[in-house]
Amino acid sequence: MRHFIQACLIVLLFSAALVTRAEPPATAEALGLMRGSPPDDDQLVTVENAFLPPYNRWSFLHMRELFPTRGIEPSASASALVQEPIDIRSIPVSLANDRQITAGEWLDNAYTDGFIVLHEGKVTYEQYLNGQNRHSQHIMFSVTKSFTSALILTLAEEGLIDLSETVSRYLPSLAETAYGDATVQHVMDMTNSIQYDETYDDPESDIGRYFAALAPGGRGLYHHLTTLDKQLSGYAHGEAFQYVTPDTEVLGWIIRSVTSLSLAENLESRIWKPMGAEHPAHYMLDPVGIELAGAGLSMSLRDAARFGQMILNDGRYNGRQVLSASITARIKNRRNTEAFTSYYDDPWYHVVAEDYHDQWWSYRGVNAVVALGIHGQFIYVNSDHNVVIVKQTSDPFAEGTRVDNETPLVMHAIAAYLGSRSGVTD
Numbered sequence: 001m002r003h004f005i006q007a008c009l010i011v012l013l014f015s016a017a018l019v020t021r022a023e024p025p026a027t028a029e030a031l032g033l034m035r036g037s038p039p040d041d042d043q044l045v046t047v048e049n050a051f052l053p054p055y056n057r058w059s060f061l062h063m064r065e066l067f068p069t070r071g072i073e074p075s076a077s078a079s080a081l082v083q084e085p086i087d088i089r090s091i092p093v094s095l096a097n098d099r100q101i102t103a104g105e106w107l108d109n110a111y112t113d114g115f116i117v118l119h120e121g122k123v124t125y126e127q128y129l130n131g132q133n134r135h136s137q138h139i140m141f142s143v144t145k146s147f148t149s150a151l152i153l154t155l156a157e158e159g160l161i162d163l164s165e166t167v168s169r170y171l172p173s174l175a176e177t178a179y180g181d182a183t184v185q186h187v188m189d190m191t192n193s194i195q196y197d198e199t200y201d202d203p204e205s206d207i208g209r210y211f212a213a214l215a216p217g218g219r220g221l222y223h224h225l226t227t228l229d230k231q232l233s234g235y236a237h238g239e240a241f242q243y244v245t246p247d248t249e250v251l252g253w254i255i256r257s258v259t260s261l262s263l264a265e266n267l268e269s270r271i272w273k274p275m276g277a278e279h280p281a282h283y284m285l286d287p288v289g290i291e292l293a294g295a296g297l298s299m300s301l302r303d304a305a306r307f308g309q310m311i312l313n314d315g316r317y318n319g320r321q322v323l324s325a326s327i328t329a330r331i332k333n334r335r336n337t338e339a340f341t342s343y344y345d346d347p348w349y350h351v352v353a354e355d356y357h358d359q360w361w362s363y364r365g366v367n368a369v370v371a372l373g374i375h376g377q378f379i380y381v382n383s384d385h386n387v388v389i390v391k392q393t394s395d396p397f398a399e400g401t402r403v404d405n406e407t408p409l410v411m412h413a414i415a416a417y418l419g420s421r422s423g424v425t426d
Contacts, residue, residue, distance in 0.1 A: 025111045027130045028058040047216070053396030056375065060139045060394045061113065061132055063298050069282040070264040070291055072272050074303075079276025079318035081302060084122040086418065093413045095406055106410050110402055111376060113138060114301035114392040118309055119385075119418040128301070130394060135279055137298040138392040141373030144283075144297040145248045147307070149188060149359035151255050151266050153327045156184075160258045163188065170254045178228050179250055186237045187247045189357045191339050193237045195230035196244045210246060213286065220288040221249045232343075240342035241356050245294040248359065252293025263291040275310050276318035277303045295373070301392055308379040308388035311369075332369055332383055334362050352405060366412055374398035380411045385419030 028034070031054050032043045039045075050059035050066050059066060089104025107115055113132040117125040132138065155161045161170070163185040168175035170184070182192035197205040203212070206228065213224035225246055232242060252263055259266055264283055272281065281299040283291035306317065311331060315323035335357040341349050355362035360369045371379040376393025389411045395403055 024109055025130075026054065026057070028054075028061075029131055031057060033058040034062075056396070057111075057130060057394045060375070060392075061130070061136050063139050063284060064137070064282055068285040068289075069298075070262060070285055070289075072264050072268045072277075072281040072283070074277040074279050074281075075273045075275075075318075077276065078278035079306060081118075081305070082122045084119075084124055086119070086124040086421070088117060088125045088414050088417065091413055091417045093410050095409060096401070103410055103414055106406065110407070111393050111395040112391065113394055114390070116301050116305045116390050117414060117418070118305055118388040120422065121309055121313070121386075123305075124418065126301075132301070132392070134300065134302060137279065137281060137300055138377075139284075139298045140304065140371075140377045140392070141295045141375060142245070142248075143304070143371040143373040143377045143379055144292065145245075145294050145359040146371035146379070147267060147271070147297060148248050148251050148255070148263070148293045149331075150271060150323060150327070151263070152184070152188060152251050153330070153358065154270055154323065155255065155258060157324055157327065161254065167250060167254070170257055171250070173222070173226055174250070176229065177226060178231050179225070182237045184251075184254065187250050188359060189241065189336050189339075190243055190247050190359075191238050191241050191336060192244075192247065193231040193235050193239070194228060194242065194244055194247075195232050196228065196242070196246070214292075216287060218287045220286045221246075221290050221292070222253060222288075225250060225253070235343065239339060241336060241340045242343050243356070248294030249292070251359075252291065255293070256290075263293055271307070271322060272303075274318065274320055274322045275306050277306060279303055301390055304379050304390040304392070305388055308371075308381050308390060312381050312383065312386065312388055331358055331360050332367075332381070348404060352408060363408055363412070366415070368412070368415070370408070374403075376403045376407065378407060378411070380408075380415075382411075382415040382419075385415040386422070387415040387418055389414060 034045055045055045045058050047066055049055045089102060091103040093101050093103055093106060113130045115127045156163050161184060164183055166181050166183055167179040174180055178194040186192040210224055212218050213220055255263060255266055279300040281297060284296035285291055310317035310322050311328050314325040315321055315328040334355045337355050340355050353361055354364040361372050362369050367384040368380060368382040375398050376391060376395040378391040380389040397403060
């Protein structure tokens with residue numbers, strides 16, 4: 001367990017650097033990862049190094065070979081994706097410090113594994129790198145949160161969850177924790193008041209204990225949640241946004257509690273099969289068999305795009321209403337903009353992003369929402385230009401300039417270009 005925790009801490013420390021590298025990244029094949037029988041020690045990908053560069057170039061496409069998972073079956077008849085190719089590689093993009101680059105050049109140097117663009121529901125661009133293909137299931141990290149949100153909102157419409165009720169109504173085990181008197185909606189928006197220490201180089205911090213709970217032999221997610229007993233000093237519930245991944249694990253617990261079904265079963269029956277998913281997906285599991293609701297989903301590029309297109313289409317896809325129009329409307333409309341900047345001084349929150357609600361992010365200056373995961377995972381939905389973009393990535397940095405600042409600029413530029421071609425302008 002100690003080596004697993006150290007690996008998680010190291011990768012998060014490494015990700016703190018805000019560096020954009022210019023050289024094209026080496027692929028997993030070029031690095032020789034997992035080649036040979038058996039591979040040499042320095043080319044062997046294991047549980048201990050799976051989240052560390054360069055080993056993540058292989059592991060992010062092979063999570064099921066390293067960790068326990070629970071599968072999600074696809075539809076018996078996949079929804080069609082019509083091809084209408086458009087050259088987006090030559091689209092100019094303006095980055096910081098007057099740096100000019102084309103979308104294609106940027107993608108080739110951004111540790112891209114898969115990239116797909118849908119305009120007006122048609123595939124205008126699709127690219128696979130680093131050994132990925134249409135069948136590959138790529139880890140999406142915190143993009144998973146947006147799928148958890150869709151399930152919560154669906155169950156709320158069905159009357160199984162009241163978003164205004166406290167968490168303790170559904171999870172009595174958390175009554176004496178920081179979550180006890182927070183509402184489900186507070187947790188959905190991450191505006192619940194909680195003192196959560198994410199000091200990544202301290203194994204005794206809350207995030208260090210979270211990783212310990214996930215490690216082989218750990219006590220699991222739910223036990224970790226019962227230990228969180230402090231509230232954020234100076235803020236009541238609803239007053240400030242603070243990004244805390246265990247919040248989404250609380251939501252996952254609520255889903256399991258009110259349905260008596262696993263997350264995988266809920267996602268498969270309520271979203272995955274109805275939208276016509278073409279390929280299986282899977283959740284990573286904690287040591288006691290609980291899916292990681294906040295970071296555990298792996299899926300194909302095309303199925304991630306189908307999900308984004310369904311959100312753009314007001315919940316309708318594959319000839320049926322997968323999510324209600326009211327659910328997708330609230331996802332696509334901003335909320336909590338004041339609370340969003342109450343706690344954080346980081347310029348990213350004041351310049352790039354504008355809002356976080358219902359486990360989705362919004363960007364400033366564009367009518368777009370995004371499901372966002374570390375190391376460069378994106379489902380981007382632009383309503384102004386009728387564009388959906390998915391990027392699956394094995395960036396060495398969990399966060400940083402390339403992942404968090406440059407990627408949205410590239411996506412905005414692509415969306416604006418495609419919108420201008422169809423006569424849609426700002």
